[in-house]
Amino acid sequence: MAPTLHGATPRYDAGLQQVGEGVWAWIQPNGDWGEANAGLVRGTGASAVIDTLWDRTLAREMMTAYAPHLAGAPIDLAINTHSDGDHWWGNAELPDGIEIVTSDASLTAMHAEPGPGELGRMGALSRRLGPVPGPLRGMARYVGAMLEPFDFRDVILRFPTRTFSGTLDLQVGGWRLSLLEVGPAHTPGDLVVHVPDAGVVFAADILFVDATPVMWAGPVEGWIAALDRLLGLDADTFVGGHGPVTDRAGVQALRDYWEWLTSIVAREHAIGRSPMDAARIATRDAEFARFGTWVRPERMLISVTTIHRALSGKKPVGHSPVVRGRLFADVATLGRELDAERQ
Ligand SMILES: [Zn+2]
Structure with a gap:
């Protein structure tokens, strides 16, 4: 098996995986940073896709794998589950003129997030600072490695064309796709796609599987309510945004x-x-044996910070590069501590 984008041994199969008659997941092991999943629903005469990955190379590879299933049923609808770039920056590879749907809150967040130019510059700067001794070294190495597998230079942002809030039922080639807005949780506008007749849910980043979740927005109560909503749906198969x-x-x-x-x-x-001390204490808790094997356990600190801030009556960390940089420096430190303990 080929290594993952981040150069690790895959823990499960990559690529197209059929999850129902006419329904596929596109899977990128191991659910590490940017290793996001997506989906395809092929109907009679028309198909829909869910999410488009982080860069054009990855999106093109996915579209090439979808192509044999699209004969007589071209893509005429795309859904973007939330505002994180690893789920929609490949939109430019979609057929021209099709409808792209997301939630109102996700569209607003997509416009507010740092774009591909900023992320590209951050990656380049991190790679330059990584070898330089000093206080920024740990953070620079971590962020540099996080962005390394992706190429943002030719990403053209193509924003959704239709938004909704609450719920939206769509018909595509004889399928009903039920879009449920369940955010804010992972991000401000998370939505999930339920395909009732297939018993499948594309849960995107409301569901991390064997991969440590990242909660930027919160509140955690909202995320738990979203998971309860998933458990209440008529479905047996769940495709998360990261993981098998x-x-x-x-x-x-x-x-x-x-x-x-x-x-x-x-x-x-x-x-x-x-937050850092609370995260360290969590990693020494007996229950951590169950969760510490999930990919990138140090990402816990981001969620701990969001929960901790909410308890103090503060907003989530937001997009400030300085604040995010400081947080990633601590994430990198926690990652090194956990690596050292494992040896
Ligand atoms: Zn994601």
Whole structure:
């Protein structure tokens, strides 16, 4: 098996995976940074796609794999599940003129997020600073490695053409696609796509599987409610935004993670500990044996910070490069500490 985008040994199969009659997931192991999943629903005479990955090379490769399934049923609808670039920056590879749907809140966030030019510059700067000794070294190495597999130079942002809030039912080639806005949780405008007649849900980044979730927006209560909503749907197959295809047990596992993490952060916040110390304490908790094997356990610090800030009545960290840079410096430190303990 070819290594993952980040050069790791894949823990499960990559590429197109059929999850129902006429329904496929596009899977990028191991659910590390930017290793996002997507989906295809082929109907009679028309098809729909869900998400388009982080850069044009990845999007093109996915479209090439979709092509044999699109004979007589071209793509005439795309859905973007949320505002993170690894789920929609490949939109330029979609057929011209088709409708692209997302939530109102996601479209607003897409316009507010740093664009491909900024991310490209951040990657280049990180690669330059990585070898230089000093306080920025750990952060620069981490962010440099995070962005390394992706090429943002020729990304052309193509924004969604139709938005909604709440729920929206769409018909594509005889399929009903039920779009449910469940954010804010991972991001401000998360939505999931339920295909009731196939028993499949494309849950995007509301569902990380064997991969540590990242909560930028919160609140965590909203994320837990979103997972409960998934568990209440008539479906047995769940395609998360990162990680392998799963069943209801996979949804429940993430719910367990949030319950566990929230209780630790609430306890440590109450006695005045910082997010970093709360995260360190969580990694020494007995339950961590269950969650520490998920890809990138150090990403926990981002979610701990969001929960901790909410408990202090503060907003999420936002987009400031300085604030995010400081947070990534601590994420890198926690990652190094966990690596050292594993050896
Ligand atoms: Zn993602």
